[in-house]
Amino acid sequence: MSAVLNAAGLGKRYRNRWALRDCTVEVPKRRVVGLVGPNGAGKTTLLNLAVGLLKPTAGQIMVLDARPGESPVHLGRVGFVAQQNPLYTNLTVADHLRLGAWLNPSWDAAMAEQRVDELGLDPKQRAGRLSGGQHAQLALTMALAKRPELLVLDEPVASLDPLARREFLQHLMQAVADDDMTVVLSSHLVADLERVCDYLIILANSRVHVAGDVEELLASHHRLTGPRRDPGSLPAGQEVIEASHTDRQSTLVVRSEAPILDPSWTVEPLGLEDLVLAYMRRADESGKPNGVSRTRLGVVA
Numbered sequence: 637m638s639a640v641l642n643a644a645g646l647g648k649r650y651r652n653r654w655a656l657r658d659c660t661v662e663v664p665k666r667r668v669v670g671l672v673g674p675n676g677a678g679k680t681t682l683l684n685l686a687v688g689l690l691k692p693t694a695g696q697i698m699v700l701d702a703r704p705g706e707s708p709v710h711l712g713r714v715g716f717v718a719q720q721n722p723l724y725t726n727l728t729v730a731d732h733l734r735l736g737a738w739l740n741p742s743w744d745a746a747m748a749e750q751r752v753d754e755l756g757l758d759p760k761q762r763a764g765r766l767s768g769g770q771h772a773q774l775a776l777t778m779a780l781a782k783r784p785e786l787l788v789l790d791e792p793v794a795s796l797d798p799l800a801r802r803e804f805l806q807h808l809m810q811a812v813a814d815d816d817m818t819v820v821l822s823s824h825l826v827a828d829l830e831r832v833c834d835y836l837i838i839l840a841n842s843r844v845h846v847a848g849d850v851e852e853l854l855a856s857h858h859r860l861t862g863p864r865r866d867p868g869s870l871p872a873g874q875e876v877i878e879a880s881h882t883d884r885q886s887t888l889v890v891r892s893e894a895p896i897l898d899p900s901w902t903v904e905p906l907g908l909e910d911l912v913l914a915y916m917r918r919a920d921e922s923g924k925p926n927g928v929s930r931t932r933l934g935v936v937a
């Protein structure tokens with residue numbers, strides 16, 4: 637098995653609205669996968685389908701070679717931290733570890749206690765009294781102590797300050813390095829993802845727009861600047877993701893596996909954030925039939 641998650645034509649519809657549509661994507665083993673996309677793109681829906689909290693309306697999804705949530709054994713192989721890091725506010729840190737041990741046959745009590753100790757969490761402290769960062773770290777500890785093969789994190793750092801975010805991601809990377817684990821992590825914070833992810837999925841308008849190895853994506857995307865030119869005149873194999881023009885000059889974001897040899901272009905590499913924004917803007921433009929895009933209104937961030 638090389639793919640941990642395999643979705644084919646996967647879709648989820650609420651009444652007459654598709655939250656996720658025609659999603660075909662693979663998550664390779666032992667990767668840290670960043671899932672990005674604008675609000676409402678379908679990220680949480682995809683993650684909830686992956687952990688068995690939702691059932692597909694169309695297509696299928698396989699996780700660790702089984703349908704998500706198929707059996708308790710399978711549930712134990714997948715760790716999940718939902719968007720709000722849900723914990724029991726009236727239970728103490730120690731109660732959470734006891735509950736985890738009771739619910740999970742593969743629970744690593746020594747690891748959980750060591751992490752709580754390293755994080756400086758008071759075992760007697762109620763979860764409801766923890767700071768946002770401590771709360772997120774305890775939720776991560778609960779998921780890691782299951783020793784999952786796949787760890788799914790839905791915007792785990794959204795509410796954390798930069799220092800707590802950095803610490804959370806360091807702990808996550810340490811755990812990934814120590815274990816034979818695949819992580820799928822959704823976030824709007826592309827700079828964070830750039831630091832920890834080696835595989836990227838861009839979702840927009842309920843569809844997957846890009847999925848691939850981060851290094852390969854960065855190597856195959858370029859910013860071209862040169863004399864004004866019709867993007868349609870580019871050679872086959874150069875896909876224009878985004879184009880902007882002044883009277884004399886064109887600036888294009890282009891995907892091309894082959895090097896760009898045309899001497900009239902100045903070719904620059906693209907950072908991950910610019911790459912993500914180019915795809916998000918393209919999706920935003922194509923999703924607005926009346927031409928009033930969020931990009932034009934200046935609200936894509």
Ligand SMILES: Nc1ncnc2c1ncn2[C@@H]1O[C@H](COP(=O)(O)OP(=O)(O)OP(=O)(O)O)[C@@H](O)[C@H]1O
Nearest residue numbers: 650654655656673674675676677678679680681682
């Ligand atoms: N229970 C539900 N009932 C109806 N519509 C829903 C439900 N859950 C999600 N949706 C819709 O499905 C779409 C995708 O939502 P989802 O939460 O998956 O997006 P997201 O990419 O995670 O967004 P965000 O970045 O804002 O968290 C949205 O249009 C949302 O309004």
